[in-house]
Amino acid sequence: xxxxxxxxxxxxxxxxxxxxxxxxxxxxxxxxxxxxxxxxxxxxxxxxxxxxxxxxxxxxxxxxxxxxxxxxxxxxxxxxxxxxxxxxxxxxxxxxxxxxxxxxxxxxxxxxxxxxxxxxxxxxxxxxxxxxxxxxxxxxxxxxxxxxxxxxxxxxxxxxxxxxxxxxxxxxxxxxxxxxxxxxxxxxxxxxxxxxxxxxxxxxxxxxxxxxxxxxxxxxxxxxxxxxxxxxxxxxxxxxxxxxxxxxxxxxxxxxxxxxxxxxxxxxxxxxxxxxxxxxxxxxxxxxxxxxxxxxxxxxxxxxxxxxxxxxxxxxxxxxxxxxx
Amino acid sequence: xxxxxxxxxxxxxxxxxxxxxxxxxxxxxxxxxxxxxxxxxxxxxxxxxxxxxxxxxxxxxxxxxxxxxxxxxxxxxxxxxxxxxxxxxxxxxxxxxxxxxxxxxxxxxxxxxxxxxxxxxxxxxxxxxxxxxxxxxxxxxxxxxxxxxxxxxxxxxxxxxxxxxxxxxxxxxxxxxxxxxxxxxxxxxxxxxxxxxxxxxxxxxxxxxxxxxxxxxxxxxxxxxxxxxxxxxxxxxxxxxxxxxxxxxxxxxxxxxxxxxxxxxxxxxxxxxxxxxxxxxxxxxxxxxxxxxxxx
Numbered sequence: 294x295x296x297x298x299x300x301x302x303x304x305x306x307x308x309x310x311x312x313x314x315x316x317x318x319x320x321x322x323x324x325x326x327x328x329x330x331x332x333x334x335x336x337x338x339x340x341x342x343x344x345x346x347x348x349x350x351x352x353x354x355x356x357x358x359x360x361x362x363x364x365x366x367x368x369x370x371x372x373x374x375x376x377x378x379x380x381x382x383x384x385x386x387x388x389x390x391x392x393x394x395x396x397x398x399x400x401x402x403x404x405x406x407x408x409x410x411x412x413x414x415x416x417x418x419x420x421x422x423x424x425x426x427x428x429x430x431x432x433x434x435x436x437x438x439x440x441x442x443x444x445x446x447x448x449x450x451x452x453x454x455x456x457x458x459x460x461x462x463x464x465x466x467x468x469x470x471x472x473x474x475x476x477x478x479x480x481x482x483x484x485x486x487x488x489x490x491x492x493x494x495x496x497x498x499x500x501x502x503x504x505x506x507x508x509x510x511x512x513x514x515x516x517x518x519x520x521x522x523x524x525x526x527x528x529x530x531x532x533x534x535x536x537x538x539x540x541x542x543x544x545x546x547x548x549x550x551x552x553x554x555x556x557x558x559x560x561x562x563x564x565x566x567x568x569x570x571x572x573x574x575x576x577x578x579x580x581x582x583x584x585x586x587x588x589x590x591x592x593x594x595x596x597x598x599x600x601x602x603x604x605x606x607x608x609x610x611x612x613x614x615x616x617x618x
Numbered sequence: 619x620x621x622x623x624x625x626x627x628x629x630x631x632x633x634x635x636x637x638x639x640x641x642x643x644x645x646x647x648x649x650x651x652x653x654x655x656x657x658x659x660x661x662x663x664x665x666x667x668x669x670x671x672x673x674x675x676x677x678x679x680x681x682x683x684x685x686x687x688x689x690x691x692x693x694x695x696x697x698x699x700x701x702x703x704x705x706x707x708x709x710x711x712x713x714x715x716x717x718x719x720x721x722x723x724x725x726x727x728x729x730x731x732x733x734x735x736x737x738x739x740x741x742x743x744x745x746x747x748x749x750x751x752x753x754x755x756x757x758x759x760x761x762x763x764x765x766x767x768x769x770x771x772x773x774x775x776x777x778x779x780x781x782x783x784x785x786x787x788x789x790x791x792x793x794x795x796x797x798x799x800x801x802x803x804x805x806x807x808x809x810x811x812x813x814x815x816x817x818x819x820x821x822x823x824x825x826x827x828x829x830x831x832x833x834x835x836x837x838x839x840x841x842x843x844x845x846x847x848x849x850x851x852x853x854x855x856x857x858x859x860x861x862x863x864x865x866x867x868x869x870x871x872x873x874x875x876x877x878x879x880x881x882x883x884x885x886x887x888x889x890x891x892x893x894x895x896x897x898x899x900x901x902x903x904x905x906x907x908x909x910x911x912x913x914x
Contacts, residue, residue, distance in 0.1 A: 314737045316808045316821060325818070326737030330745065333730040333789060340786040341752040344763035351762065404657070411650050415643040420651075426901075427658040430665065433897040435847035435865040438889035441872060442664050445886050446684075451879050453667050453684035460683050487661065548756045551849040555869050569850075572758040577854070582762055589758040600754055 345593075351586035358580050369587040379588065381563040382571045385478065386547060389567060392482035393489050393546040394539055400486075401493025402535070404428065406523055408494070409501040425498055429491030436488060440555040443484045447471050471557050474564040481556055481565050485549070493538045500531035532610075540603045547596050568592045665890065672696060672884040679880050695884035699877075703867045704860075705888060711856075712846055712863040712892070715777050715784075720841035722785040724834055727792025732822050734793070735800025736808065746797055752790035757850050765854060779855045780863075784848065788841045799833055800826070839900050846893070864889060 314326060352369055354362035373379050413421035431439055446453040447470040455467035470480045504526065512522045528535075550569040553559060559566035559574065568588055575585030643651075671684055675692040682689065699705070730749070734742045760783075768779040803826065811821045827834070852863045853870075862870070868889045871877060877885070 315803065315805055316736050316812060316818060318812045318818065323737075323740070326733045326739045329729045329733035329737065329818075330739065333726045333749075333793065334745075336726065336782075336786045337748065337752060337790070339767075340764070340783055341755065341760060341790070342748075344760040344767070345755065347763035348759050348761075404654070407650055407654060411647055412654060415647050416651060424654055424658050427662055430662060433893050434890060435849065435893065437849045437865045437869050438886065438893070441868060441886045441889060442668055444872065445882050446664055446667060448879070448882075451680065453671070456683045457685060460685070487664070490661070544754055548758075550758075551865075554849070554853075555872060569756055569758050573761070573850070573854075576758075576762050576765075585758075586762060589756065589761070592756050593759040596754060596756060597751075 348586045349590050351583050352590045354583045354586075356583040356586075358582050362583065365583070369584050372584065373587050373591065378563045378566060378571065379568075379591075382559075382566040382568045382588075385563075385565060385567050388478055388482055389485065389546040389549050390543060392485040393549070394542045396486050397489040397542065398493050398535065398538055401490060401497055401538070402528070404490075405494050405497035405501060406527055409498050410519070410523075421498075425491075425494060428494045431488045432491040432495075434488075435551075437551040437555050439488045440484060440552040443480075443487065444471065444556050447480055472561060474561050477557050477561060477565050481552060484552055484556065485546075488552075489542060492542070496534050496538055497531060500534040501527065504530040536603070536607050540600070543599055543603070544596055547592065547599065668883050668886050668890065671880055672887040674880050676878045676880050692880070695878075695880040696888065699871075699881050699885045699888060703871065703885075705864075705867075707860060708862055708864045708867040709892065711777060711861060712865075715781055715852075715863060716842045716845040718781045719784040719788060719845040720838045722781070723788035723792055723841045724837050726785060726789035727796050727837065728822070728827070728834070730789065730793040731796030731800050732818075732826065734797040736803060736826070737818075742797075746794060749790040749793045752787065753794065757787075761850070761854060764851075768855065774855065775857050775861060777856060777861050780848075780852050783851055783855075784841075784845045788844060792837050792841070795837070796830075796833070799830065803829075836903055839903055843893070843896055843900075846896075864892060 314323065351362060353364060353366060355365045355368070356362035408421045408424055412424065434442070449455070449469040449472055452470075454470065458464060458467045468476055470476050508526050508530070509522055512526060517525065548569055549567055550573065553565055553567050553570045554573075557565040559570045569592065572585045572588040572592065575581045575588060579585075667684055670687055671679060672695055673691050673693065674682070674688040675690075675694065678689050678692065730745075733739050734745060739745070764779075764783060765774070768774045768776075773779040773782075807825060807829070808821065811825045816824065846863070847865065848863075849865055849869070852866045856862050856866060859867075868885050871885060872882065
């Protein structure tokens with residue numbers, strides 16, 4: 294999945310005054326710099342800002358895509374609050390967060406530490422890099438193609454998984470993995486763990502390279518075991534990367550669409566429905582554009598809240614750290 | 619798979635080497651290695667399954683099961699799918715759409731970042747926040763209005779609609795990244811350029827672009843691959859067959875009655891191959907980019 298590598302803004306060297314350009318051409322005015330922003334801001338306005346506001350407006354209308362939208366106040370929002378499918382889609386989002394954030398980050402930390410600390414040091418860097426590249430492999434695929442690969446294995450008739458189960462005498466466990474309500478969500482989660490795992494592994498391994506090995510040596514001399522060192526040093530030192538990974542993957546989990554589209558289309562029933570797929574199907578299948586816009590707006594609000602929450606948590610931790618030093 | 623390309627370490631680890639001499643692997647270490655290898659095999663397993671089953675006939679699949687190697691190499695699955703979707707056309711669509719987006723988005727990012735990072739325009743924090751927000755937004759929140767707008771403009775079902783939309787979405791990220799890179803651009807170089815009487819425009823193209831080339835090329839590659847991998851907007855905007863991109867063309871045929879089991883496998887394989895090729899070509903740049911992005 295194309296997770297966005299997230300870059301924190303570099304700390305500015307504070308020598309130069311904030312509002313003066315770094316390019317000291319006297320005579321030209323400071324306002325002239327805005328000329329360079331015109332194309333970017335115009336495009337942003339027409340492709341992002343206007344559609345976004347328009348979408349918020351549509352959430353207050355009844356609109357079926359043919360006759361002009363009709364203002365109906367909060368009716369869509371009230372309907373949304375009582376919509377079982379909508380709440381099911383949010384419950385499934387929590388499952389997506391487990392599959393895309395919690396499991397990959399936890400496993401990724403463990404795998405990165407093992408690859409770096411044990412395999413890299415005792416069996417050589419080549420072994421560790423080769424394993425890392427293998428874990429990363431699913432990440433390079435378009436996520437829909439990853440979904441199609443696993444969807445092929447989980448096919449109900451003559452799917453590879455069921456055939457394998459039968460050939461080893463476990464035919465009783467053969468199952469319509471994506472088609473039954475009891476396993477569909479778990480199967481989708483399995484696909485997402487498979488896709489996501491490589492991302493934290495790569496980022497955390499890079500992070501570990503920057504940790505001072507003397508810290509480990511000192512802890513080792515003090516008699517700290519591997520796990521104690523992992524907890525006390527590794528986790529503390531690479532916390533910025535853990536933060537970046539959890540923020541970007543949480544937002545990706547809230548937006549997940551492609552795998553649901555190719556694997557289950559939200560079904561059976563609403564057992565794998567997620568907000569983005571729900572909005573899409575309201576827009577283009579049910580032609581309930583106003584209601585789809587309401588779901589999309591609710592999702593946008595949620596993502597905004599999550600992003601602000603994460604960034605505030607990070608700054609408050611940093612502040613505490615600075616106070617502690 | 620091509621191990622020599624994959625296992626090149628990204629960063630030298632001289633200290634690790636010194637330690638290796640000190641510690642020789644114990645039994646527990648071998649056990650951990652075995653577990654890590656089993657995990658890696660499990661991750662790679664779906665790729666292997668797709669690979670061996672794409673070259674089987676459906677009958678061969680029915681008798682030998684998914685794990686057996688093909689009894690005879692069978693290319694009908696791949697050729698059937700190749701011709702059915704007119705795969706070269708889909709490849710070309712994906713290539714030119716992603717290529718145009720990569721180029722245009724870097725251009726826009728460059729102009730934005732020049733004003734924000736070097737020009738330090740007033741209120742730039744808010745401008746950066748706006749671009750960052752554009753990058754975080756779920757595309758569903760823009761989808762219907764964009765659909766409506768491009769329909770009115772007569773650009774619906776036209777690949778240029780996708781090019782324009784992703785130029786904006788990718789450049790939002792590019793602006794954010796490049797602005798912070800340019801914020802620390804060496805002041806002496808800019809001063810020297812100003813002393814030589816170079817204008818802003820000249821300085822951008824003759825001084826800043828050449829020096830930032832490594833960052834810009836990473837951005838081009840990332841934008842290309844991200845756009846290649848996009849799904850929701852191409853799915854919505856490119857409805858007719860001849861305009862579709864590779865992921866869209868492959869996904870819309872899934873579950874089609876005419877697709878037998880090994881043809882479906884072949885379709886997945888054809889989706890995997892292009893990105894695998896990009897990965898092998900750009901492996902070093904990508905790893906550097908992914909890690910630099912987070913560590914900076």
